[in-house]
Amino acid sequence: MKTKFIICILLLVTYNLLFNPFSYAAESTKIGYIDLQRVVYESEAGKKAKSELDALVKSKQAIVDEKRHTLERLKSDLEKQASVLSPEARKAKQDEIEKMEREYLRLAQDSETELRKKDSELKETIVKEIFELLDKIGKEEGYTLILDKSMFIYGNKELDITNMVIKKYNESKAGLKKR
Numbered sequence: 001m002k003t004k005f006i007i008c009i010l011l012l013v014t015y016n017l018l019f020n021p022f023s024y025a026a027e028s029t030k031i032g033y034i035d036l037q038r039v040v041y042e043s044e045a046g047k048k049a050k051s052e053l054d055a056l057v058k059s060k061q062a063i064v065d066e067k068r069h070t071l072e073r074l075k076s077d078l079e080k081q082a083s084v085l086s087p088e089a090r091k092a093k094q095d096e097i098e099k100m101e102r103e104y105l106r107l108a109q110d111s112e113t114e115l116r117k118k119d120s121e122l123k124e125t126i127v128k129e130i131f132e133l134l135d136k137i138g139k140e141e142g143y144t145l146i147l148d149k150s151m152f153i154y155g156n157k158e159l160d161i162t163n164m165v166i167k168k169y170n171e172s173k174a175g176l177k178k179r
Helices: 002-019 036-042 044-081 087-140 162-178
Strands: 031-034 145-148
Touching: 031 036, 031 162, 036 044, 036 087, 036 162, 044 087, 044 162, 087 145, 087 162
Parallel strands: 031 145
Antiparallel strands: none
């Protein structure tokens, strides 16, 4: 519902800018659009963030896998020893397995939550920097409006400034590293 409202507002603003003779002349209107998702994933900062997240995924997965293997080994041992164990010993083993299953599920959930949080943090930082860059580009290059491609159905490819934004974003990040 909120997205539809925002789209309606953007369409009204765009319509007003393009077709209202009292606001701006058509020649002074400069509109561009970007594919924000592409900028995030194809920029150097985005690739670095993905690599950082992939490394975290691997380390978390290794820990979860180790816990799963230990759990499977305990279950297998219980099956093999079931006939020779006393009822009390069997119950103790089953309790231990149940406890380990809860720990395993908790570990898996916590790992997934941590990964989602880290992904969100990394993307949020990049998107914030991109928005700051878009504001600068808009002012310096005289854009009336810069939209995200996800906000509309069709856009003339000549208005797509995604490649320019990726290039300038990479340059701005490289400039910060040199300082």
